[in-house]
Amino acid sequence: MHPENMHLFHGNILYARSRHELAVYENSYIAVEDGVVEGIYETLPEPMLSLPVRDFGEGVIIPAFSDLHVHAPQYPQRGLAMDCLLYDWLNDYTFPLEAKYKDPEFARAVYDAFTNDLVANGTFHACIFGTIHPEATGYLLETLEKKGLSAYVGKVNMDKASPAYLCEKTADSLQETEAFLEKYAGNKTARPLLTPRFAPTCSKELLAGLGRLAAKYEVGVQTHIVESKWEASQALLDFPDASSDMGIYEKAGLLEHGPVVAAHFIFPTEEDIRLLKKYNGYAVQCPDATVNVIAGIMRNSFLATQGVRLALGSDIAGGHSIGIYTQAARAIQLSKLKWFYEPEGNNPIGFPEAFHMATRQGGELFGRVGAFEKGYRFDALVIDGVEDSFLTLTPEQKIERFFYAGTKDNIVAGYLGGEPVSLQ
Ligand SMILES: [Zn+2]
Structure with missing residues (x-):
């Protein structure tokens, strides 16, 4: 681990572990080193505590399509x-x-x-x-x-x-x-x-x-x-x-x-x-x-x-x-x-x-894209703005709603190999 090359992203993290199983990490951090996923943490380990964090709050971080x-x-x-x-x-x-x-x-x-x-x-x-x-x-x-x-x-x-x-x-x-x-x-x-x-x-x-x-x-x-x-x-x-x-x-x-x-x-x-x-x-x-x-x-x-x-x-x-x-x-x-x-x-x-x-x-x-296991390239989207005031949605429900009723405006950020992508 080389914290000096690392970027941290915070939010709800979701990816497919297998055909039938989703991996969901609420309120967690994903560490990206040289554009590649290093790990997902609910609590940051000591060497990472001083690193800057890009915080997406209640947004859901998913792999790009x-x-x-x-x-x-x-x-x-x-x-x-x-x-x-x-x-x-x-x-x-x-x-x-x-x-x-x-x-x-x-x-x-x-x-x-x-x-x-x-x-x-x-x-x-x-x-x-x-x-x-x-x-x-x-x-x-x-x-x-x-x-x-x-x-x-x-x-x-x-x-x-x-x-x-x-x-x-x-x-x-x-x-x-x-x-x-x-x-x-x-x-x-x-x-x-x-x-x-x-x-x-x-x-x-x-x-x-x-x-x-x-x-x-x-x-x-x-x-x-x-x-x-x-x-x-x-x-x-x-x-x-x-x-x-x-x-x-x-x-x-x-x-x-x-x-x-x-x-x-x-x-x-x-x-x-x-x-x-x-x-x-x-x-x-x-x-x-x-x-x-x-x-x-x-x-x-x-x-x-x-x-x-x-x-x-x-x-x-x-x-x-x-x-x-x-x-x-x-x-x-x-x-x-x-x-x-x-x-x-x-x-x-x-x-x-x-x-x-x-x-x-x-x-x-x-190649190694489409999931967030260690070694996968951090090609990611942040989905937000799908919730209303009537129900509190889980991260999985937010993505489900995005699939059915969302638009590209709900994709609030994108990363390709760890670098921000212009979505305009
Ligand atoms: Zn065709």
């Missing part, structure tokens, strides 16, 4: 065309918007606004889709790196079944992706990830080429897996040799060289589940998107009992809210609906499980 599925270029479209289903929503609204990112100036303006809103809503770790455009996507990645945010960012690949203005030539797509991987290979916090949009818009040659890049650059993959019945069946029509949607990516060699992030995972077969577990991948639930443009509810408690790692995604702009706290509340709501209509194996989840997905489990993708 992780969003494992979000489309930065769709930010201008949030809350629009929500009465469509996926196919029409993509073709009539999303693809025309994504085409605008060939204009770097448009891209810079949106990506600045997107990144600021992400941070203001307490998401300091994210797994993000760009577009097919390397320059625009590079700007997004550089912006996140400059802010020190933990991120994986992908230049999207799509070389078929897409509108002509957004459809790449296979060779160009591979060449530009390789240049993107090379350019950002040395990044510290925001790194590239392969991002084939989904199987129906990728040729066999494209996926095989991406598989070779995965091996050469030791990089993982993010994509949409069994997100709708249409996508799940179209993928297997396009790749008749594959055992399942996940099997398409295994066959291409895309699952064994880095993180595997499977967005939605609503209609998995046993083979999809087996493969996701085999490669230690994440199933990312995007609750708002599920009820906006995709009709289906992830079986999150069933998947958890199968040993699948679960995280949350805002899925801007299939989802309309960028705050992962709103998605955590929605995940609880949807698990109840799932259980009501299909009780078999679909127990509703509780607040601890939703909090675990939003912080600790999602955070695992980025």
Whole structure:
């Protein structure tokens, strides 16, 4: 312990110890040394007594959020065309918007606004889709790196079944992706990830080429897996040799060289589940998107009992809210609906499980973030102003209320690696 390098924060401290258990320390201190959690104390030990304390009073200090599925270029479209289903929503609204990112100036303006809103809503770790455009996507990645945010960012690949203005030539797509991987290979916090949009818009040659890049650059993959019945069946029509949607990516060699992030995972077969577990991948639930443009509810408690790692995604702009706290509340709501209509194996989840997905489990993708055990990076939020004069709330209840009824204004401070973050 080196008290001279230490910062102390006081308040109510809360994090997920496991999927079902929250660690709660009321009126306590968290000691942070060189940006990393040293310990939590109800009473300060003697050597720390003289250190200055940042006091948050009745506020609750929680780990910052992780969003494992979000489309930065769709930010201008949030809350629009929500009465469509996926196919029409993509073709009539999303693809025309994504085409605008060939204009770097448009891209810079949106990506600045997107990144600021992400941070203001307490998401300091994210797994993000760009577009097919390397320059625009590079700007997004550089912006996140400059802010020190933990991120994986992908230049999207799509070389078929897409509108002509957004459809790449296979060779160009591979060449530009390789240049993107090379350019950002040395990044510290925001790194590239392969991002084939989904199987129906990728040729066999494209996926095989991406598989070779995965091996050469030791990089993982993010994509949409069994997100709708249409996508799940179209993928297997396009790749008749594959055992399942996940099997398409295994066959291409895309699952064994880095993180595997499977967005939605609503209609998995046993083979999809087996493969996701085999490669230690994440199933990312995007609750708002599920009820906006995709009709289906992830079986999150069933998947958890199968040993699948679960995280949350805002899925801007299939989802309309960028705050992962709103998605955590929605995940609880949807698990109840799932259980009501299909009780078999679909127990509703509780607040601890939703909090675990939003912080600790999602955070695992980025290293030791998302909890406050010794050695975890102090990426933290302070939540306050959710209480009224009618009831006294416990720290857990304050966060529960924040998830359901809070706004970004309730995030009164943020820390990234122990340093204060501007939430404006
Ligand atoms: Zn998506």
